[in-house]
Amino acid sequence: MCASIHYRDDEFLGRYAAVTGACVIQHLEQLAASLKGARVVHVNSTREGGGVAEILQKLIPLKKALGIDARWEVIEGTPAFYACTKSFHNALQGMDIRLSDKLLEAYEETNARCAERLKPILEQADFVFIHDPQPAALLKHFPERRGQWIWRCHIDVRQPFRPVWKYLRPFLSAYDASIFSLPEFAQPLPHPQYIIAPSIDPLSEKNRDLPDAEIEKVYDRFDLDPERPMVLQVSRYDRFKDPVGVIRACRMAAKLTPLQLVLAGGEASDDPEGQAVLEEVRQQAEGHPDIHVLLLPADAHRTINALQRAADIVIQKSLREGFGLTVTEGMWKGRPVIGGDTGGIRLQVFNHYTGFLVRTPEGAALRIRYLLHNGRLRRQMGERARRFVLDNFLITRHLREYLTLLVSLQA
Ligand code: UDP
Numbered sequence: 001m002c003a004s005i006h007y008r009d010d011e012f013l014g015r016y017a018a019v020t021g022a023c024v025i026q027h028l029e030q031l032a033a034s035l036k037g038a039r040v041v042h043v044n045s046t047r048e049g050g051g052v053a054e055i056l057q058k059l060i061p062l063k064k065a066l067g068i069d070a071r072w073e074v075i076e077g078t079p080a081f082y083a084c085t086k087s088f089h090n091a092l093q094g095m096d097i098r099l100s101d102k103l104l105e106a107y108e109e110t111n112a113r114c115a116e117r118l119k120p121i122l123e124q125a126d127f128v129f130i131h132d133p134q135p136a137a138l139l140k141h142f143p144e145r146r147g148q149w150i151w152r153c154h155i156d157v158r159q160p161f162r163p164v165w166k167y168l169r170p171f172l173s174a175y176d177a178s179i180f181s182l183p184e185f186a187q188p189l190p191h192p193q194y195i196i197a198p199s200i201d202p203l204s205e206k207n208r209d210l211p212d213a214e215i216e217k218v219y220d221r222f223d224l225d226p227e228r229p230m231v232l233q234v235s236r237y238d239r240f241k242d243p244v245g246v247i248r249a250c251r252m253a254a255k256l257t258p259l260q261l262v263l264a265g266g267e268a269s270d271d272p273e274g275q276a277v278l279e280e281v282r283q284q285a286e287g288h289p290d291i292h293v294l295l296l297p298a299d300a301h302r303t304i305n306a307l308q309r310a311a312d313i314v315i316q317k318s319l320r321e322g323f324g325l326t327v328t329e330g331m332w333k334g335r336p337v338i339g340g341d342t343g344g345i346r347l348q349v350f351n352h353y354t355g356f357l358v359r360t361p362e363g364a365a366l367r368i369r370y371l372l373h374n375g376r377l378r379r380q381m382g383e384r385a386r387r388f389v390l391d392n393f394l395i396t397r398h399l400r401e402y403l404t405l406l407v408s409l410q411a
Pocket of ligand 1: 324
């Protein structure tokens, strides 16, 4: 059907067509036709670190390539603002956290100040996507908005801590629509809710193919043993990612199977707890030469890519997870993933098929040993995992769903 469509491999969209097939790109162009020139603004609270920044870095250029006037704005706050929004994040993922009036004031003040700065842009926008709770209170400052405002929630809000949800709800209720990653995360809000799963960019530095020599370099660079099987978790240092549980699991597994664990993480500028969690992790790893705790700069995308390809197993033992791009990234590299049985990980890891779902360090240890003893199974699961990402979790599918949503909101 698409035989007559031709994209050149050296053109921006043509490079995507080479991965997904030309029909997929043509479909995006058809959907975008009525959105040409539409002003779409995305707002979040960090330009790097974490999944939201990772997605926006790729989504904006693609929207532009399709003729949409897309832009990305970042709000910046005081330490009290980040302390407050990190607590929101923890509370929305279920932790019992009381917020002082002072922190809530810092939240509202930062939003008021940023609303003032962004006024000329947001007032003109046809569509505004507000990512997560950090900038959610901006809308209050646009009582006469002309565009449609959509709240895009990336976190696991299955069971939010009620008092915090109650505080945020009036801000969120004013939106025209909201988007969650999974149906289970949808909330009683007085507007339409859409389910859109996140995605990875197959052409980014994080995910593109790499020469073998570049993959092999990571052994020397991080003092890893090329002969010893490698288990890898890439994550911000955040308790919901359970890095300490991963260390426990690997220590249990290593009693019977030789292995090395690499925990690779960096800092997100909007995450004030990272340093404390990193210290905890370093303490747990102390004295274990086969546990490598790496603190990487925010732009270490190729390094992470190489580590994921060097790994035998990718692990993401989160206790709560909105989606888990690191799972998708590992799967795209043909690695089986051992993932925490929670949130968006369940959408990607099909137990015994693309990897294993686990709940405890003991369960993870069992699966690590099982996979390290079964090279054939690792390869089979890895192949299925890559195929599953190709069909479901590439940025082209993500963009198609965003465009469909914009077209229907425009109608
Ligand atoms: N990431 C990174 N450097 C790090 C840690 C994470 O580039 O040190 C990237 C990781 O590769 C993934 C994203 O940040 O693309 C994390 O997204 P995920 O959905 O897994 O978790 P989040 O941080 O959003 O909770």
